Amino acid sequence: MKRIILLAAPAAGKGTQAKLICDKYNLEHISTGDLLRDCLRNEDNFSLKIKEIMESGKLVDDATILELLKRKLNNIDGYVLDGFPRTLAQALSYDALLKEKNENLTHVLYLNVDEEVAKKRIVGRLSCGKCGRVYNELIEENKPKVLNVCDVCLEQLTKRKDDNEEVFKERLRVYNESTKDLIDYYKNKGILHEIDSNVDTSMVFNQIEKVLDGDI
Numbered sequence: 465m466k467r468i469i470l471l472a473a474p475a476a477g478k479g480t481q482a483k484l485i486c487d488k489y490n491l492e493h494i495s496t497g498d499l500l501r502d503c504l505r506n507e508d509n510f511s512l513k514i515k516e517i518m519e520s521g522k523l524v525d526d527a528t529i530l531e532l533l534k535r536k537l538n539n540i541d542g543y544v545l546d547g548f549p550r551t552l553a554q555a556l557s558y559d560a561l562l563k564e565k566n567e568n569l570t571h572v573l574y575l576n577v578d579e580e581v582a583k584k585r586i587v588g589r590l591s592c593g594k595c596g597r598v599y600n601e602l603i604e605e606n607k608p609k610v611l612n613v614c615d616v617c618l619e620q621l622t623k624r625k626d627d628n629e630e631v632f633k634e635r636l637r638v639y640n641e642s643t644k645d646l647i648d649y650y651k652n653k654g655i656l657h658e659i660d661s662n663v664d665t666s667m668v669f670n671q672i673e674k675v676l677d678g679d680i
């Protein structure tokens with residue numbers, strides 16, 4: 465059974481690739497960002513605190529993330545983790561959790577992308593609240609046919625509140641500060657695979673398929 469971590473700079477396309485991987489290999493997509501956004505629906509003190517942190521681009525505390533993940537991993541076997549771990553401390557806690565469950569991590573895919581490419585992808589990102597399709601107003605081939613309207617459902621497109629340049633810079637800073645330790649950690653374990661994510665979606669996925677099919 466495959467248990468995969470997607471490690472990536474902001475906007476390396478991890479959400480998109482996670483979906484493609486899950487569809488092809490029949491795995492569950494677990495995004496800690498989505499788990500947190502699900503909590504925001506509650507409007508209690510806990511949600512307000514999380515909302516503030518997420519909108520600033522900083523990281524939510526490890527204990528909260530671990531608790532959400534633990535709950536989610538109950539009764540799930542093969543999966544792709546998107547957005548977790550973000551820090552070495554989270555990686556170590558996750559290792560302990562796997563040990564408890566007598567399971568192992570099979571692949572870490574490191575989606576590497578240049579800063580300028582990432583910025584365009586984030587600042588221009590628009591999505592459809594109805595079908596989840598994602599567009600980009602700054603990248604020609606990903607623009608919707610009609611400005612701000614979903615090509616398929618004709619629904620008005622929306623921008624995530626944290627998809628702006630200021631938050632992007634903060635997320636990149638946080639990423640550079642905390643996440644690079646993870647790359648070394650998993651490299652040393654011999655399960656890290658670097659994927660060039662400056663290219664288009666299908667070319668990124670081709671590289672991933674080669675790794676997961678065991679050709680590399």
Ligand code: AMP
Nearest residue numbers: 496497518521522523524529547548550
């Ligand atoms: P994402 O959807 O993965 O881009 O995450 C959006 C925001 O949720 C991040 O900027 C963080 O504030 C928070 N977040 C998501 N995953 C984690 C995590 N593993 N650890 C801490 N904070 C997280």
